[in-house]
Amino acid sequence: MTTAEEKYDLITRRLQEVLGGDSIKAILAEGRQPKCYWGTAPTGRPHIGYFVPLTKIADFLRAGVHVTVLLADVHAFLDNLKAPLELVAHRTKYYEFLLTTVLTSLGIPTSSLRFVEGSSYQLTREYNLDNYKLCATVSEHDAKKAGAEVVKQVDSPLLSGLLYPGLQALDEQYLDVDFQFGGVDQRKNFTFAELYLPRLGYAKRAHLMNAMVPGLAGGKMSASDPNSKIDFLDSPEVVRKKLKSAFCEEGNVQENGVLAFVEAVLIPISQLRLERTSAGSSTVLESGLGDQRPFISDDAPEGTVFSVERDEKFGGSTHYKTFEEMKVDFENKQLHPKDLKTSVANGIIRLLEPVRKAFEENEEWQRIEKLAYPDPNAKVDKKKKKEKVYHPPPPGKGKTAKPVVDGPSDAAVAHAEAEAAKQHPEPNSS
Ligand SMILES: N[C@@H](Cc1ccc(O)cc1)C(=O)O
Numbered sequence: 001m002t003t004a005e006e007k008y009d010l011i012t013r014r015l016q017e018v019l020g021g022d023s024i025k026a027i028l029a030e031g032r033q034p035k036c037y038w039g040t041a042p043t044g045r046p047h048i049g050y051f052v053p054l055t056k057i058a059d060f061l062r063a064g065v066h067v068t069v070l071l072a073d074v075h076a077f078l079d080n081l082k083a084p085l086e087l088v089a090h091r092t093k094y095y096e097f098l099l100t101t102v103l104t105s106l107g108i109p110t111s112s113l114r115f116v117e118g119s120s121y122q123l124t125r126e127y128n129l130d131n132y133k134l135c136a137t138v139s140e141h142d143a144k145k146a147g148a149e150v151v152k153q154v155d156s157p158l159l160s161g162l163l164y165p166g167l168q169a170l171d172e173q174y175l176d177v178d179f180q181f182g183g184v185d186q187r188k189n190f191t192f193a194e195l196y197l198p199r200l201g202y203a204k205r206a207h208l209m210n211a212m213v214p215g216l217a218g219g220k221m222s223a224s225d226p227n228s229k230i231d232f233l234d235s236p237e238v239v240r241k242k243l244k245s246a247f248c249e250e251g252n253v254q255e256n257g258v259l260a261f262v263e264a265v266l267i268p269i270s271q272l273r274l275e276r277t278s279a280g281s282s283t284v285l286e287s288g289l290g291d292q293r294p295f296i297s298d299d300a301p302e303g304t305v306f307s308v309e310r311d312e313k314f315g316g317s318t319h320y321k322t323f324e325e326m327k328v329d330f331e332n333k334q335l336h337p338k339d340l341k342t343s344v345a346n347g348i349i350r351l352l353e354p355v356r357k358a359f360e361e362n363e364e365w366q367r368i369e370k371l372a373y374p375d376p377n378a379k380v381d382k383k384k385k386k387e388k389v390y391h392p393p394p395p396g397k398g399k400t401a402k403p404v405v406d407g408p409s410d411a412a413v414a415h416a417e418a419e420a421a422k423q424h425p426e427p428n429s430s
Pocket residue numbers: 038039040041070072075150167168169171172186
């Protein structure tokens with residue numbers, strides 16, 4: 001990788017939108033290495049759509065960008081308590097285990113990037129003062145608009161949802177980056193940051209956005225339909241079942257969750273692996289944990305990005321070098337939905353194998369997983385907890401009355417949290 005233009009092209013390839021690209025070009029032209037971050041709020045369990053930002057991170061690293069991954073723990077509960085306070089630390093740990101493993105499986109050594117927890121700096125005096133300054137600058141209308149696509153929209157919105165975009169904007173300053181990267185669903189948050197950071201005297205950052213990952217059922221990968229998304233730890237049987245029920249009609253390339261998924265997730269991973277092989281050892285990418293070519297048959301010609309394996313009596317296997325070729329075949333009914341689904345299922349199973357293996361070999365991760373995502377059907381415990389809730393008498397009343405300067409008791413806080421959780425129940429996932 002030599003010229004600034006080549007680096008810029010690698011940084012911005014496959015993105016849906018770039019705001020402020022010229023500032024990145026200028027940094028590269030000076031021979032400097034841009035700094036960026038990608039933030040994720042540890043709420044529900046990450047699904048395999050996360051491969052999209054993670055493969056993009058591989059591009060950034062290859063172009064010499066300094067990458068920070070923000071585990072936005074504070075944001076995870078600011079967003080309608082999607083991660084309730086008592087679970088957020090466990091979920092943060094779970095995300096860290098998972099992201100580290102997936103990055104390694106893609107051949108990205110985590111030593112080449114930095115992980116930061118939001119709460120490690122968002123609770124400081126300096127950050128909070130900036131937050132209050134923002135609160136005295138931003139209108140309620142703008143804060144609401146900025147969070148509209150990211151913060152869960154409910155009938156009785158909490159104040160925390162209004163703070164969310166402001167904190168995300170401040171993160172750019174406190175993580176000291178040149179650009180922030182995220183899905184296009186972050187667009188309103190990003191333009192909000194561009195407008196408001198300069199009003200605090202901070203630099204306006206560039207924003208890079210990837211397209212949203214399509215769900216297997218068609219449309220966006222949906223939180224409410226568990227069949228539309230695949231968990232990193234799903235077993236081969238579950239992966240096959242989810243693919244079987246995916247919407248994939250013969251000849252229809254317009255509404256086709258499976259094909260769209262191949263284009264957005266699987267082919268970029270194949271390309272990444274191909275580039276690694278051809279670039280040799282001079283790149284930051286190392287060999288991954290597992291199978292090097294999860295979607296390509298052993299006997300496929302060079303340059304193949306996806307193989308559909310088929311019995312000779314059904315015409316034999318086809319090896320595609322581009323997504324376009326595959327799409328044309330599907331449209332012309334040369335590629336049958338059943339064959340496509342089978343090859344995609346097999347590819348995903350191979351891709352997830354090293355992640356599942358790492359999970360099975362790591363007792364600490366397994367312990368954290370249970371704490372982070374307790375079984376929602378284990379109602380017994382919940383009931384017990386409810387009975388224990390203590391309702392303190394109002395200040396000045398009751399035997400234990402004392403001045404209120406102490407702040408609310410733990411029990412009062414627990415009660416308030418339980419009430420909040422009732423009104424804003426946690427969604428299945430983000
Ligand atoms: N808004 C991001 C999470 C995030 C939080 C804080 C940030 O600074 C950046 C990103 C999401 O929807 O997942």
